[in-house]
Amino acid sequence: MTPTVIKIGTRGSALAVAQTQTIASSLTAKTGVAVEIVTVKTEGDTSTESLASLGGTGVFAGALREALVAGRVDVVVHSLKDLPTGVYPGLAIGAIPKRVDPRDALCARDGLTMDELPEGARVGTGSPRRAAQLRSRRPDIEVVDIRGNVDTRLAHVAEGRLDAVVLAAAGLDRLGRLGAVTEFLGLDGWPTAPGQGALALEVRAGEEKLVAALNHNPTRTIVEAERHVLAILEAGCAAPIGAHGQIDDGLLFLDARVYSPDGTEKLTSSHALYVADTPHPSLEVAERVAAELLENGAARFAPVGGAQ
Template identity: 90%
Template structure:
């Protein structure tokens, strides 16, 4: 089985984890195939490139062309729109969904001095930083995890905000100076989860790795994004969880400058409806739209 991945250290690390798990579950011999994407080669900001979906395009093209049999995506980077002829065959169990601050001198978010330079390439994180600390300077950055951490180590930035899951997969948890709570700092829909995409009809290739509770939760988060017609780089955070059969979903929309935000929270029992992820997402998205989300954030750019 040929598994396609981006060439970044993080992408290769998470694909290797998937490959090892598939080999252990199925006994199939796995080959990892590196695919170069526009997101890897361009130095433009993610927002100007059209959002993090630029990482998925080349992988999907390789899958459609038959050069690989499976591709591994960070689910937060995958556009919500279906891709003709392809299917998400499995969503493995999610790991840490939180963002993390990696700052100089062990500083936390509240300890950063006024005027501190904090780097991120995410419009959502930028809005959250401006909302939490309007007295700091948010700096748009690109590059892999090590490149971003080097900005701090070499003094060009005071801190960066990164996904805890990625730092963990790379063995870089020691760089974290503060985990940011999901209650006050909701992350990207699907953050901390992977998606294994295959050609339609080939779902059985990866079905052994699917984790149904995770899939239900992240589908609810992503449905909010789709219903708001927002791209995966929009300033929107969402987080779901299942507790004792009850699916909880919280979502928050920010103005790009962080001065305004709207939040909606709903819950329902998974067993009470045929499509629990979609139904709870509709309640959340409708409430956000009724309260003015479309005038607050740049919506209408679904991918």
């Protein structure tokens, strides 16, 4: 039975609230059901420790999921790149709306691009994947581990503490901050986190119909392939792994790249298959990609094989 008011749980950050408000408006428009937004405080919001030391970006999901299981909310909105790949008992992803821009973006002082940053430039990120990519692309710069919301990170640049930061284009767009971008980083040379740019609407198992109207099947097929690579490699959300999928004329393409933390080594695998040729296209293409990465030695230099 559909509730008269659907309670949607979200983190309290400006970005989380902005993307949840978008989902709330879409859900009401599609279903006619009233929506209430409930803010939930998470460990990732209150701790000042680095994401890597906290166990990855999955720390943002725990409290939201607890609120869902307890019945305090009916739906929670996650940034899919922050959601652990392991199954959470009693919960299910009811919908993945259409994905927006999955790229990373450089926000630098004086309009600088990645290649224009001076030697020794200080570039901030809280992501081990982005840190490895920065060290691979520009071994002459200093990578600085930072925390904080989008405005806090941009302020580091505006106030001269950093020369640049790397952020998700999707988050900047949702906050109306695309004007801070000095370069969008192309996916071919800079693959991003599995699921980046997509949202996941999680519900209690059996209640998927609450949000099913917002599901976008092509997006779901693509991001599930990206996330299956993480799951098969048993790598956490904070591992230095980038992946990007796309569907073109019925063909599902998947590229994934694993970096050593210091950026000195990287491995890439790319495979494709027709979505209509198999009942589980996302899993099958991911298995091919992950098998090739492991065969070529990914476990030798990347922190894969950890618990989710």
